[in-house]
Amino acid sequence: MSLLLSSAALSLLAGVIVWIAGRRDPAESPLLTLGSLMTLLALPLLTLLPKVTLEMSALPLSDSPAASSPTIHFIALVWAGGMIFFALRILVDWGGLRQFRAESAPSKDPVIAQVLGECSSQLGLRRRVRIHVHPQALTPFVAGLFRPVIYLPECCHRWERDTLRMVLMHELGHVARHDLWTNLAARCACVVYWFNPLVWWLRSKLVTQCEFACDARVIAAGTNPGSYASALCDIAEASALPASAMAMAGRAPLRARIERVVRCRSKGHPFVVAAALFLTVSASLGLSVVRLSPAQSAISAPGIGNTGPSTLYSPEELSLRSNARAFPLD
Template identity: 30%
Template sequence: MIASAVYVFFLTALWQGAIITAATFAAVRIFRIADASSRANIWSMAFFASVVLPFSIFLPGAGIEISPPGDAQEKEFVTLAAPAAYEFFHTSTSGPRRVIGYHDLIAPVFLLFWIAGALWRTTGLALDAAAMEKMRRESVRLSGAKFGLPENTDIRLHASLSSPIAAGLFRPSIILPAAIFEESCDALRGAVAHEFAHVKRGDLVSNCAEAAVLCLFWWNPSLYFIRNAIAENREMACDDHAVMQTKNTGEYASALVSCAERAMTPGLTTHALATSLGVAGGPSGLGRRLARLADGNYTPQKRTARSRLLLAGAAIAAVTTCAAAAAPRVDVKSFAAASPFARAAPRSHSERLGRELVEAVIDDDIARAENLLANGADIDAVLEGDGTPLIAAVNNDCFGFASWLIANGANVDAYARYDETALISAVRNSDAVMVRLLITAGANVNLTAKTETGKLRSPLGEARRQGRREIAQLLISRGAVQ
């Protein structure tokens, strides 16, 4: 069940992330979000929405409907409680049978793939954080006053660094490469002002948070696109701050180029958790930043009007709401009931006996079942995720056990959530022999059961939905009507 939930989560996150990315891209242009700081905030909103939105599969509600294979008339909601919607094949009839769906085969692979990638990303992030802390300890402390900043500003110098960086989640530091002192005073002041702007804006915290989130969502390309957009616009916002401080656009642009060149020098260091003057946003991002600074009409942008920001945010929120409403739903109750924790801890003595009776059915252990009935087990006990003992016998192709349960008084028309009735389960499993047994035992061929989606399902309707013509004809011959 957990693997299936991860599989549904993966697919939902991919298409929702693509929609949010496209909507944000359009909103930035339609509402003319001009300044880089506001664009960074809008893209940060998109990042948050893309991370949270996939969890909408756990919200209550019906979600979208998807027709199962071969179904031209009736649709079924995609939930973990309805594996028939993904039915693929089952084991032979020589023993207990389990219907296997596409998600049963793929979901465990997705889960292992996700865990391996998450461990790999987390390990890399931890190593980068340790290397950054080591570099901070090895650096030389400088006075912030020398750069026109408050005295308590933590500015440091390190020989092997390729570009100025701002780093540190709890103790923000601006670390400068030794080579930067070869630049002009205006270029040096601009570089320091740029990194100080990152500290003041809180970019270090958000940058670390995004990196941590990507440890879990490393497989989602939309988040990488959004994060690159955030990083590029952050850099542009800090470029604007640096230019306003130095009043010398040309010298500052020259410092950008020098830092980018040093970043490509073998043996010099860059870090994923830091904001870096010359390398953040990648080569294409740096090119756009330089082109922006070189534009003869360039002036640091003023903040976009609040009305435009509100309209852009509202548009993205509307798209997010629609994407949440369109998401498939994981049946949380079924998920919890089928979990090993729920099975391991029955809520009462009668439930424990009922659970053991179902396990005896699955193990085809009639002697154990007789002992449980003698000790007070309810032959019609209804258990979340397994149904009744008779339904369990039907779903596991235990014909002999089903006959024994019926002979001992099992109610052939007993209803259980998710499985409906024994007859509907037998029809769903294409088990004509079991269908005949239940009808002979008095099962009502016209008894309808309410599904979790609120629909009424009958044995004949299920046979037609599954395309089981011979079973449908058998039911009609025994009096079934649509």
Template identity: 30%
Template sequence: MTEVLTQIVLVIGASTELSILAKATTILVLALLALWMSRRVPASVRSLVLASTFGILFVLPIAAVVTPPVALKVGTSDIRSEITGLSAGIGHGRDEHPVPPSSDRSASSARNRSPVSIRLLLMTAWATGAVLFLAPVIETARRLRRMRRSARRWLNQETLVRTLSREAGLHRHVVVLLHDDLLVPFTYGVLRPTILMPADAQNWTNAEIRQAVIHELEHVRRSDWPLHVLARVVCALYWFHPLVWRAWRCFCLESERACDDAVVRSAEGIAYAEQLVSLARRLSRCAPAPVLSMANRGDLAARVAAVLDTTQARGRVGMLGRGATLVIAVALVACISPLKATSGTSALARAQAPAQNTSSVAFEQASVMPHTPGKPRGIPPLIDGRFTAGDSTLRELVRIAYGDPFTRFEFQVIGGPAWVDSDRFDIEAQVGSGLNIGASWHPRVVAMLRTLLADRFKLEVLSETRQLPMADLVLANSDRKLGAGLRRSAGNCIDLLAGPLPNPSEPQPDRWCGFKFSGPSVLTGQKVSMAALAGGLSNRPEVDRVVRDRTGLEGAFDFHVEFTSDARSASNASSTRGANASPISPALLTALETQLGLRLEAKQGPVDVLVIRHAEKPTEK
């Protein structure tokens, strides 16, 4: 059960939208719980809590996007069982051992495309709902402006309004208007607050007029109109969330109760309750009243009960209370908005699995030696079950062992002592006679490599998520037409390379598959998926960032692209790339668009990284 919850939390943390929704739900639950626990406190306090809640919900998505994420580590299983990426050649700009793509590229492409389609569908549904729920708010504002223009000033009561405004501590000019189409009083306006009264209010008693004006002036003093408009906008943004609508109903009720308390402080409760019932009776024969009307049928019973309850606490919130609420709200946004759930259990490469499992993922024999000059660089296919990795740094080996080279790159492996980039090693190992495969990037082989790194280098790594420059690989043409240098290929690298090697005594077929870098400004690929192409571009110094496949193209492709190389050098330390990535080479951008029909869109986003927590130089064995 705990593992299931952990995986749910990690899924939520991996999605910006789900993360915002989870945080909003947490805020709403806390607010409604606080409301339930403070049933006997003044309505003004409860209303302030709800107003702050809607303010937090409004700011939360913006803050979650613009603030750097803070990793909230949660326990999960060892990364060795989670990262099933495959190893490949690690040569840079060399073509001795072309790099094969991942073993499940077609499935990966489908996975990449499907979530995008579902996400687009959900975002479209959300946007449609938001527009539909915002439309009544906009229409109400337009209707109220028309009513204001057609209303007439109630000159006989302006003196009363000024007097009551001073008593309420309100230092703004408030206009009182009469309108023939109104049935109940209500307040409207931000910069020019206006109280609109029904035309027959001229026939009300002085006490009824005074009670109505006090109620509406309290709305003006509390700035209830702009707060309610903000709350309605938030409701439109979270229209699918039932707790938001529950908070909205409570906010409307508590706002009215706070204004009722202002009336009851200077009026007789029974008389005021009778006036509320009388006004609500008018509304029973017509459409609902505008926002912030004095009477509302839905909450009438609760308001009358509160007015007649002599034990109910009443009063306004002072400056200290408002300031404290603002500080708490800002602190809550600052604390919760950047949180992002990530895998927190030590994703250690130290082999600590049970003995029966360790033996199944370990090389039969292995030697790790300092690099001998002259030995070839890279990881060639297995020959007679022998695994070799020549002229490789530990950072390169970690990247191979803990992720597909087309989805994890050297600048995503950070930390560690200086020698992990400077010292180079030669590894020779025997995978065992029972594993009859030719591909050195087979999952079993890279699992053995992880065990070797844990044993000989005492390696420990952690998985984290950081904000880094990235890019999306998309189609450049709206008609989805591919460029002349990009064409579909028959077959795939998996079928070609994953099986046993052919008999050495027989003529060798052309088993070249993957990427070939023929010079600094020529890229060639055979039987590669779009995800693999995106990964290959990520390793180029001209791109210098993670590239995600967003083309939606399935299957394998052959490609050839030439461009004018700039002054960048692949010798830049991979561990310093990523966070300080240079802009993408304009020459490469132009070549991709004109020759392949593809485009790179640069952006900033969350990127998974591996942090080397501990590593020791190996003893020679």
């Protein structure tokens, strides 16, 4: 029960911090959102740390602590059932990606291979990324934690070279930033705290911020913002994507992305992100290691936690009763 309350308080704090940062810049560094989700994931382990007990004189005492045990067991069962359900959804998505890859074919287009090499060199990406073409792919996306693959629709052969470069630069940006692992970590946080809408909101916010970051990389590489915004609109007509994938025209709000691309807003200050992360981590440690307990004086006070004879009779009456003869002789 303490883990449930701690996670709720921490997610509320993280949500407020991310929301405030987002009002200043919707594309604020995703490190803040990712750090909040990772802290929530580590919260069950943090509860194993040695506790620091703080005495509180105003804490109410429970008359029957064991009375709520069935309720706690029921909550634990529901929690575990939800975790199993959402974990199975991740496995189903991975199975769908494996089937999707089996139905696709490696690209043999020399132009695509050349542009891929140019974009990889420009990003300093040394990992090998494959290009597959799928007949049913509606929009380009990248998937694969250990062997990333960029999936392109069949119409990619008719794209102009600049459009192809923008698409590959964006998808390679996800690989260079390890956004696929970031997405997996966020989904794991949603598995553990599936009942908390704030955690789902943080994951959605993180996906949006990752898309903003990759858009910024494409613009920084010399792409014309207007041309890139036009390409986003053309490719975003279809958006049926696996949950484990990252795409150029993915789940992030398209209008917000286009507005940011056109305006080319500057990045936020790293100090703000670091300070917010420090506050979130400090709060999680405080919620994990601090344990409140009633003060000893409150426990020994008359009428609180003590129903012995000393609280029912005065000292004089106790003395008379102890000296009295229970069965006097006549």
